Amino acid sequence: MLKGIKKIPLYMLAIILLVFTGVPFLIMVNTSFKGQLEFMTSPWSLPKTFSFDNYLLLFESDFFRYFLNSVIVTVISVVLVILLSAMASYPLAKMKFKLNKPLFILFLIGMMIPIHTTLIPIFRLTQQLGLYDSIWALIGPYVAFALPVSIIIYTQFLKELPKELEESAKMDGCGPFRLFWKILFPLLKPATATVAIYNFIHIWNEFIFALVLTNSPKNGTLPIGLREFYGEFSVNVPGIMAALSLASLPLLLVYLFAQERVVQGLSAGSVKG
Amino acid sequence: MERKLEENLISRKKETESSWISGTKKVKPKSKKTNNNFWVIFGFMAPALLIYGVFVIYSIVMTFYYSLFEWTGIDDNLIFAGIQNYITLIQDGVFWTSVKNNFLLVAASLITQLPLGLIMALLLFSPIKGMRFFRSIYFMPFLMSTVAIGILFVYIFDGNFGIVNQILGSIGLDSLQRSWLGNEVTAIWAVIATISWQFAPFYMILFRAAIVGIPEELYEAAEIDGANSRKKFFNITLPLLMPTIVTSSILSIIGSLKYFDLIYVMTGGGPNNATELMATYMYEQTFTNFNMGYGSSISFSMFIIAFMVIAVILIVDQRRKGVN
Structure with missing residues (x-):
């Protein structure tokens, strides 16, 4: 009994924080099911009838073009990041050479610099390469800025793999590239999952490069699309809330099904900060 | 940028190799291995280094370079201004x-x-x-x-x-x-x-x-x-x-x-x-x-x-x- 009473402040604190973190989501989803008129008269009450009209409207808009762009950019970037960072991590973790440490530090620095410092030259470079205003322009910077964290995750993992693995493979006459892809890479699955989730979240939500490197609506990603909607239909609050809800859905679904991995993935990048 | 990085890597590698060889004479077969090693390391790291070099390192350097010019960004008309931008900024x-x-x-x-x-x-x-x-x-x-x-x-x-x-x-x-x-x-x-x-x-x-x-x-x-x-x-x-x-x-x-x-x-x-x-x-x-x-x-x-x-x-x- 005494123990139960002692816990009351804990529960109160837990619930206050629950309201703090959860209510904005409730407001967003709740509003998305309302009509515009209903929102005007009672903006924060529960909807009288749940209507999916706002979501249906999204199907008629450009929303899914943005959505598709985001999917394409994110998938290609994440795959490239996995391949490039896993490969680059192998010599850094397993081989001794003079430039090992300097190269690792070079990648580490990338985590600390403000990405905006690179914005203008990348904008210029994109124009010179003829990639300006296309979703392909985004992949280079996304991959480049994802490399540092991913390389740290992979090298940490690779260092823990036993040396005997490589040695026995080498004895069997296995070349370094086959050794890496056939033997080591499959063992890196947990690290790959972490890298994939971490970068999926960041790239899916990335805004400033998409803002600067694309221009026409048909080439924007979701964050750009959301802002366009907001600019165009700012009066139709329920419509915008529907767009916000739908845009947040993929990440929330991933989170729902792989909660531990997501949490682990997001904290992994900072282990060595 | 890519080439520069490559050259840099190669020249550094050569340095280490040659000093190594001159140090001891018996290492001929091993130096071949070092050479092989270089290409292995290069093969694994070149793609990441290329992307990183272009979008991060080159870009930071270029930001500093551009900051020394008066430039609208619309055309290619860069006018050298020295540290004028920084004086204005202060x-x-x-x-x-x-x-x-x-x-x-x-x-x-x-x-x-x-x-x-x-x-x-x-x-x-x-x-x-x-x-x-x-x-x-x-x-x-x-x-x-x-x-x-x-x-x-x-x-x-x-x-x-x-x-x-x-x-x-x-x-x-x-x-x-x-x-x-x-x-x-x-x-x-x-x-x-x-x-x-x-x-x-x-x-x-x-x-x-x-x-x-x-x-x-x-x-x-x-x-x-x-x-x-x-x-x-x-x-x-x-x-x-x-x-x-x-x-x-x-x-x-x-x-x-x-x-x-x-x-x-x-x-x-x-x-x-x-x-x-x-x-x-x-x-x-x-x-x-x-x-x-x-x-x-x-x-x-x-x-x-x-x-x-x-x-x-x-x-x-x-x-x-x-x-x-």
């Missing part, structure tokens, strides 16, 4: 406002996000029921895109129907109702509150991971010695969390110095530059006013400021470790 009141706001954001983030994250993480280890549920919800803000958060909170802070004003009205504080983002004094605080909402969950998971790593025996031993939970927190948990607190501080400071998305969406730096940050001011100068040279000088200053702040933290941290 006298630019808006720039200093943005620096001030950036440091305000750093301070506010440190004193809100970290403690909030720590409290949430500690709660996750307290004996209350439904912890999984609490944890799931606590973490959700961090998954939402910053643009979506920005738009959502514009409506939450709205002067007419925003829920903040509704709540104030319902508890009789009508006098406090206002357009939070439209007011020069309150706008920055509304934005800071939103940023704390977004990032506190991130620090929660960092602290959670660190607390999991604290060996249970320490607490057991403390209990045998009769320590209460407050003593346990201050004598065991907090000291052992110190490395995580340092890491979190660095992340929070770096994050605050380069903040952009949320401000851009919520206020655009306004009203009247009240929420201007270095990054939003850089964006405005570069892509709205087409002063690319000037924008580059703001960019590069951001880089220098971030670099100095990080250096200071790392030095202080080394000192702290030395003392212990």
Whole structure:
């Protein structure tokens, strides 16, 4: 009994924080099911009838073009990041050479610099390469800025793999590239999952490069699309809330099904900060 | 850039090789192996180095280069201006406002996000029921895109129907109702509150991971010695969390110095530059006013400021470790 009473402040604190973190989501989803008129008269009450009209409207808009762009950019970037960072991590973790440490530090620095410092030259470079205003322009910077964290995750993992693995493979006459892809890479699955989730979240939500490197609506990603909607239909609050809800859905679904991995993935990048 | 990196790698490698060979004579077969090794290392690292070299390293150098020119960015007409952009920058009141706001954001983030994250993480280890549920919800803000958060909170802070004003009205504080983002004094605080909402969950998971790593025996031993939970927190948990607190501080400071998305969406730096940050001011100068040279000088200053702040933290941290 005494123990139960002692816990009351804990529960109160837990619930206050629950309201703090959860209510904005409730407001967003709740509003998305309302009509515009209903929102005007009672903006924060529960909807009288749940209507999916706002979501249906999204199907008629450009929303899914943005959505598709985001999917394409994110998938290609994440795959490239996995391949490039896993490969680059192998010599850094397993081989001794003079430039090992300097190269690792070079990648580490990338985590600390403000990405905006690179914005203008990348904008210029994109124009010179003829990639300006296309979703392909985004992949280079996304991959480049994802490399540092991913390389740290992979090298940490690779260092823990036993040396005997490589040695026995080498004895069997296995070349370094086959050794890496056939033997080591499959063992890196947990690290790959972490890298994939971490970068999926960041790239899916990335805004400033998409803002600067694309221009026409048909080439924007979701964050750009959301802002366009907001600019165009700012009066139709329920419509915008529907767009916000739908845009947040993929990440929330991933989170729902792989909660531990997501949490682990997001904290992994900072282990060595 | 690619070629430069390659050449650099090759020439360095050659140096090491030749010195090696001249040192000892018997190493002929081994030097072949080193040579092989070089191509293996090169093969594995070249793609990553190429992308990283072009988009990160080359770009930082070029930012400095562009900052020495007067340039609209629309044409190729770059006029060399020396350090003129930096002289203008030092006298630019808006720039200093943005620096001030950036440091305000750093301070506010440190004193809100970290403690909030720590409290949430500690709660996750307290004996209350439904912890999984609490944890799931606590973490959700961090998954939402910053643009979506920005738009959502514009409506939450709205002067007419925003829920903040509704709540104030319902508890009789009508006098406090206002357009939070439209007011020069309150706008920055509304934005800071939103940023704390977004990032506190991130620090929660960092602290959670660190607390999991604290060996249970320490607490057991403390209990045998009769320590209460407050003593346990201050004598065991907090000291052992110190490395995580340092890491979190660095992340929070770096994050605050380069903040952009949320401000851009919520206020655009306004009203009247009240929420201007270095990054939003850089964006405005570069892509709205087409002063690319000037924008580059703001960019590069951001880089220098971030670099100095990080250096200071790392030095202080080394000192702290030395003392212990």
